Amino acid sequence: MGSKVHKVMKAKQKLLIVLTLVVLISSCAKQVKPDLARLYQSSSELTKTRPPVILVHGIMGSKLRDKTSLKELWYGSLKQLAFSNYADLGLEIDPITLEAVNNSVEAFAIVDKAAGVDYYNAIINPARYYRSIYAA
Numbered sequence: 492m493g494s495k496v497h498k499v500m501k502a503k504q505k506l507l508i509v510l511t512l513v514v515l516i517s518s519c520a521k522q523v524k525p526d527l528a529r530l531y532q533s534s535s536e537l538t539k540t541r542p543p544v545i546l547v548h549g550i551m552g553s554k555l556r557d558k559t560s561l562k563e564l565w566y567g568s569l570k571q572l573a574f575s576n577y578a579d580l581g582l583e584i585d586p587i588t589l590e591a592v593n594n595s596v597e598a599f600a601i602v603d604k605a606a607g608v609d610y611y612n613a614i615i616n617p618a619r620y621y622r623s624i625y626a627a
Contacts, residue, residue, distance in 0.1 A: 497582060519608070546601075548611060553598040555580065 515547050555565035557579075564579055582591040601611050 546611065546614060548601055552611070553601050554600040554602055555596050556599050558597050564596060576602045 551566060552598070553565070553593075554563060556563045567575070580596065582594055582596070584590070587590050603609060603612050
């Protein structure tokens with residue numbers, strides 16, 4: 492009897508975790524778009540120069556790959572993102588210097604989509620467009 496209660500409790504815990512993840516992920520889906528036309532127009536009128544565009548991506552915003560094989564290590568597919576332990580991202584550390592040994596991992600691009608949601612190109616592409624129009 493205790494085994495059945497334990498299984499039911501485990502199932503409820505898993506369901507709660509899944510529901511929590513669904514709520515958290517869905518809350519990230521809202522996209523707020525800045526008025527880049529107004530930003531670049533007013534800036535170029537005031538300064539007569541190109542305004543700088545600085546994009547600081549989030550903590551998971553860089554794609555990582557192996558420098559030699561060019562295999563993408565992070566973030567990969569949605570399945571890999573959810574279920575991988577990312578052992579291939581682990582670096583061997585020299586116990587004396589505490590530095591990475593043979594580090595062949597490099598950041599090579601910005602993550603453009605996650606779970607079907609385009610985060611950064613919605614900012615990058617209009618910025619390129621308005622810079623070309625309003626920059627002298």
